[in-house]
Amino acid sequence: MKKKEIIIIGIIALLAVFYLAYNFLIKNQAHTYAEVKDLESGEVLLRFDVNEDAYYEFEVPNGFFHVEVKDGHYHATDVDCPNQDCVNFGWMPSLGVYTPIICIPNGIMVEVVDE
Amino acid sequence: MNKTRKISYIALLSALAIVINLFESAFIPPIQFGIRFGLANIISLITIELFSYRELFFVALIRVTIGSLLRGVIFGSAFMISFSGVLLSTLAISLCHKLKTSFIFMSIISAIAHSLGQVLVVIFLYDQVNVFVLFPILALSSIATGVLTGLIAKECIKRVKRV
Numbered sequence: 001m002k003k004k005e006i007i008i009i010g011i012i013a014l015l016a017v018f019y020l021a022y023n024f025l026i027k028n029q030a031h032t033y034a035e036v037k038d039l040e041s042g043e044v045l046l047r048f049d050v051n052e053d054a055y056y057e058f059e060v061p062n063g064f065f066h067v068e069v070k071d072g073h074y075h076a077t078d079v080d081c082p083n084q085d086c087v088n089f090g091w092m093p094s095l096g097v098y099t100p101i102i103c104i105p106n107g108i109m110v111e112v113v114d115e
Numbered sequence: 116m117n118k119t120r121k122i123s124y125i126a127l128l129s130a131l132a133i134v135i136n137l138f139e140s141a142f143i144p145p146i147q148f149g150i151r152f153g154l155a156n157i158i159s160l161i162t163i164e165l166f167s168y169r170e171l172f173f174v175a176l177i178r179v180t181i182g183s184l185l186r187g188v189i190f191g192s193a194f195m196i197s198f199s200g201v202l203l204s205t206l207a208i209s210l211c212h213k214l215k216t217s218f219i220f221m222s223i224i225s226a227i228a229h230s231l232g233q234v235l236v237v238i239f240l241y242d243q244v245n246v247f248v249l250f251p252i253l254a255l256s257s258i259a260t261g262v263l264t265g266l267i268a269k270e271c272i273k274r275v276k277r278v
Contacts, residue, residue, distance in 0.1 A: 002216075009223055012227065016250075016252075023248060039241045040241075042241070082186070082187070083140060085145060088144045089145075090148070094147060097148075099148050100246055102246065105193060109246075111245055
C-alpha cells in the first residue's frame with residue numbers, strides 16, 4: 001500500500017474508534033432496559049429489565065424468537081429463521097459494547113433504551 | 116480476449132461467487148455483531164483485475180440475484196440489504212480501479228462500502244437510526260477482512276492470469 005492510502009485507512013479506523021468510545025464510554029455506560037421491536041411497524045413488543053434473568057418468547061413469521069436474559073446480558077437464542085444471523089450477534093453487551101440485534105427474516109430488533 | 120472467451124469467464128466467475136457466497140452463509144457463521152469475512156468479494160477483486168467495471172457489475176448483479184434466489188430470499192428486505200451492500204462495494208471497487216489505488220486498499224475500501232450499504236438500507240428501510248452504531252464496528256473489522264480477502268485475491272490473480 002502507498003503511504004497516502006495507509007493514512008486514509010488510519011483516519012477511518014481512528015474515526016470509528018472515537019465514535020465507539022464516545023458512544024459506549026461517555027454517552028451511556030450501563031442500561032437498565034432493552035426493547036424488542038417489530039421492524040415493519042416499529043411497534044414495541046416488550047420492554048424488559050436487563051438485570052432480571054428471564055426467558056421471553058415471541059411469535060414471528062418463521063416460528064418463534066427467544067430472548068434470554070442472564071446476569072445483565074441478553075441474547076437472541078433458539079430462533080426459527082434460515083440464516084441465524086441474529087443468534088450470531090452474541091451476548092449484549094460484549095466487550096462493553098451494545099449493538100442492536102437484528103433479525104431481518106423475522107423483522108425483529110432488540111436494542112437497549114436510552115434513559 | 117474474444118467475445119466467447121469473455122462470456123465464459125464471466126459465467127465462471129459468477130458461478131464461483133455464488134458458490135462462495137452460499138458456502139460462507141452455510142458454514143462460516145458471523146463471529147460477533149454480524150461480522151463476516153465476505154469471501155465472495157475475492158471474486159469481485161479478481162474480476163476487476165481481469166476485465167473492467169462493466170464485467171464487474173455483471174458478475175455482482177448475477178451473484179446477488181441468483182444467490183438470493185437460491186437462498187429463497189429474493190425481493191424481500193434481505194435481498195434489498197445484500198443488493199445495496201454489493202452495489203456500493205462494486206461502485207467502490209470501480210472508483211478505486213479508476214484512481215489506480217493499490218490492490219489491498221481497494222479491497223479494504225470495498226469491504227467498508229459493503230457494510231455501509233447494508234447499514235444504510237436497514238436505517239432507511241426501517242427508520243432505525245440507532246443501527247448506525249454497527250457501522251464503526253463493521254468498518255474496523257472490514258480493515259482486517261479486507262486485507263485478508265485482498266491477499267487471497269492477489270494470489271489467485273497471479274495464477275489465473277497465466278491461464
